[in-house]
Amino acid sequence: MKKAPTPDNELERLEALRSYEILDTEVEKSFDQITKIASLLCGTPISLVSLIDEDRQWFKSHHGVGARETPRDISYCGHAIMTDKTLIIEDASRDERFCDNPLLTGEPHVKFYAGAPLIDSDGFRLGTLCVIDHKPNTLTKDQIEALEGLASNVVSLLTLRKKNIELGKIKSQFEEVEKMSLTGGWELDVESSKVTWSDEVYRIYGIEKGKPTSKVDSLSYYVGNSKKKLERLVDACINEGKPFDDVFSFKDSLGTHKWVRSVGRPLRDSNNNVYKIIGTFQDITNYKSSEIKLKDLNHYLDISLDSANLGLWEWDIQESSIKFDKRWGRMLGLEYK
Numbered sequence: 001m002k003k004a005p006t007p008d009n010e011l012e013r014l015e016a017l018r019s020y021e022i023l024d025t026e027v028e029k030s031f032d033q034i035t036k037i038a039s040l041l042c043g044t045p046i047s048l049v050s051l052i053d054e055d056r057q058w059f060k061s062h063h064g065v066g067a068r069e070t071p072r073d074i075s076y077c078g079h080a081i082m083t084d085k086t087l088i089i090e091d092a093s094r095d096e097r098f099c100d101n102p103l104l105t106g107e108p109h110v111k112f113y114a115g116a117p118l119i120d121s122d123g124f125r126l127g128t129l130c131v132i133d134h135k136p137n138t139l140t141k142d143q144i145e146a147l148e149g150l151a152s153n154v155v156s157l158l159t160l161r162k163k164n165i166e167l168g169k170i171k172s173q174f175e176e177v178e179k180m181s182l183t184g185g186w187e188l189d190v191e192s193s194k195v196t197w198s199d200e201v202y203r204i205y206g207i208e209k210g211k212p213t214s215k216v217d218s219l220s221y222y223v224g225n226s227k228k229k230l231e232r233l234v235d236a237c238i239n240e241g242k243p244f245d246d247v248f249s250f251k252d253s254l255g256t257h258k259w260v261r262s263v264g265r266p267l268r269d270s271n272n273n274v275y276k277i278i279g280t281f282q283d284i285t286n287y288k289s290s291e292i293k294l295k296d297l298n299h300y301l302d303i304s305l306d307s308a309n310l311g312l313w314e315w316d317i318q319e320s321s322i323k324f325d326k327r328w329g330r331m332l333g334l335e336y337k
Contacts, residue, residue, distance in 0.1 A: 004078030051127035080115035112137035206253035
């Protein structure tokens with residue numbers, strides 16, 4: 001038995017393989033369908049999606065055999081990833097590389113093997129789509145082309161899966177940013193008038209996402225008692241393409257009074273018609289509460305100063321200027337600045 005050589009770009013290849021986050025994951029129907037089709041097309045009892053890790057070959061899909069992995073140093077697929085071409089072993093007992101291989105002399109008795117390498121867009125051979133038989137066999141040209149086509153489909157599935165994982169991570173990061181900034185996203189479909197919220201908007205309203213409520217998609221619930229104001233803004237956004245930025249108040253599901261700043265922008269189709277409005281929804285309750293408290297404090301200060309017949313002034317030494325309020329001006333008979 002000859003152990004498969006190691007590719008020259010092995011470190012980079014392993015890094016590429018692990019970037020797919022596929023190793024040791026659960027079985028998936030989409031991969032199993034491909035191995036089943038491969039066996040049917042090639043007339044073999046076994047077909048595998050085999051990924052070559054550092055010390056093992058791990059099977060994402062294993063049709064016709066129960067094992068999920070075997071050591072890399074006895075693998076046939078370790079030889080198959082050394083070239084871009086499909087490796088075909090018609091009778092392993094007559095091949096010095098495999099004649100005493102444990103996978104031939106013992107279960108699953110791999111006498112015939114055909115492995116099409118799984119080559120990603122960067123040229124890394126991640127593993128193989130292989131078909132296996134317990135007896136000597138061969139493949140026609142059409143069968144080889146079909147196997148290679150299915151191998152390309154496996155790579156497409158791996159790529160799609162990787163992109164979905166990346167999108168999921170971006171979505172999670174975006175949701176964390178929303179939580180930290182107390183800002184959610186929303187969109188309004190112009191034709192149906194349906195409003196869709198991101199998770200943070202549900203949190204701001206105090207609604208558990210997934211629990212249906214007849215009010216969630218209605219404009220009146222979206223802005224509380226500010227429905228008419230929003231309708232004017234939406235109408236101007238749809239008909240005139242005007243963006244909007246305004247503040248709305250409402251009570252959440254617990255009866256807490258909240259303020260939000262909502263910013264909306266129109267999206268146009270190929271006919272220049274507004275088909276959707278997208279925007280943000282920021283909880284500014286703390287800011288508005290502080291603003292109200294500051295106004296109340298200033299009001300009480302005004303009353304106190306008026307009652308004591310006092311005024312306020314400020315002298316900017318560097319600018320050699322003096323500022324004063326209306327009370328001080330009245331006391332000195334000066335014009336208020």
